[in-house]
Amino acid sequence: MGILELNHVSKSFNGRKVLDNISIKVQEGEFVTILGPSGSGKSTLFHLIGGLSVPDEGSIMLDEKNITGKRGFISYMPQQTALFPWRSVLENVLLGQELHEKKDVEKAAAMIAKAGLSGYEEALPSELSGGMKQRVAFIRALLSPQSLICLDEPFSALDDFTRLEMHQWLLSIWEEFKRTILFVTHNIDEAMFLSDRIIVLSSNPAKIIHEVKVPFKRPRENELLLKDEFLELKKELYQAMGRA
Structure with a gap:
């Protein structure tokens, strides 16, 4: 859903x-x-x-x-993309699912393609532009089960x-x-x-x-x-x- x-939230x-x-x-x-x-x-x-x-x-x-x-x-996407530098694009995208033991590689690969990142599945974050990193981070959030x-x-x-x-x-x-x-x-x-x-x-x-x-x-x-x-x-x- x-x-x-x-409801009437306050914090000091x-x-x-x-x-x-x-x-x-x-x-x-x-x-x-x-x-x-x-x-x-x-x-x-x-x-x-x-x-x-x-x-x-x-x-x-x-x-x-x-x-x-x-x-x-x-599912939370911070100001910085917070991608793990040692994980590939596909591995970063799957992180939220892994934490909930619901990994779906096929769906993740389809979302990467939809984001215009076909061919970058095994690339590391250091190989991506700022906009590409944002797409990866958002796909990760979108694929998380929350x-x-x-x-x-x-x-x-x-x-x-x-x-x-x-x-x-x-x-x-x-x-x-x-x-x-x-x-x-x-x-x-x-x-x-x-x-x-x-x-x-x-x-x-x-x-x-x-x-x-x-x-x-x-x-x-x-x-x-x-x-x-x-x-x-x-x-x-x-x-x-x-x-x-």
């Missing part, structure tokens, strides 16, 4: 509140982006969802099960051209497989182009200060970035970010 619910570190009463519901197959300035607690939110940390208050539910403080229930994928600013290190290319590729893959995605970024254009819904966080501490349902039809093309309706929504989000 992949239905995520955060060393007496400083980082997250304040965060409540979010992500529906099955929905692409939701958390948008906020750097240091607004977006990554902390992912650590809580992934069970790496425990909230001071509130609960985290996935498919009606309480996963607060529990690990292994989400119903929810959390993407933590995965394109922040890419140049603008490669980033646009990766947006198109990510959407093409996601629209085919429709996994539930919670995405974190501070890039407004990226959030608007990818998402079904955008949640804006303030900082110090993070609170939900704005939420929009993205009205643009899918599939989305790069020309959308220059349309008046895109720029109007960007202005709305920019103003919300200014209040963050």
Whole structure:
């Protein structure tokens, strides 16, 4: 399924509140982006969802099960691709499945081909470009058995051209497989182009200060970035970010 619910989640570190009463519901197959300035607690939110940390208050539910403080229930793609340098592309892609003893080499090879990486199955990460590494990391997340994928600013290190290319590729893959995605970024254009819904966080501490349902039809093309309706929504989000 992949239905995520955060209920009144708060978290403090060393007496400083980082997250304040965060409540979010992500529906099955929905692409939701958390948008906020750097240091607004977006990554902390992912650590809580992934069970790496425990909230001071509130609960985290996935498919009606309480996963607060529990690990292994989400698939996570960090800012850096975190590929093992000694493992081939195919071996890296299979890692999530291996951890759950559900290895499917045939399906992994098909996904590698779909990502345009045919012929690179036995290549090491050092032989790949930045965009190719991102594709491998996303395939690994997609093939993991968990119903929810959390993407933590995965394109922040890419140049603008490669980033646009990766947006198109990510959407093409996601629209085919429709996994539930919670995405974190501070890039407004990226959030608007990818998402079904955008949640804006303030900082110090993070609170939900704005939420929009993205009205643009899918599939989305790069020309959308220059349309008046895109720029109007960007202005709305920019103003919300200014209040963050």
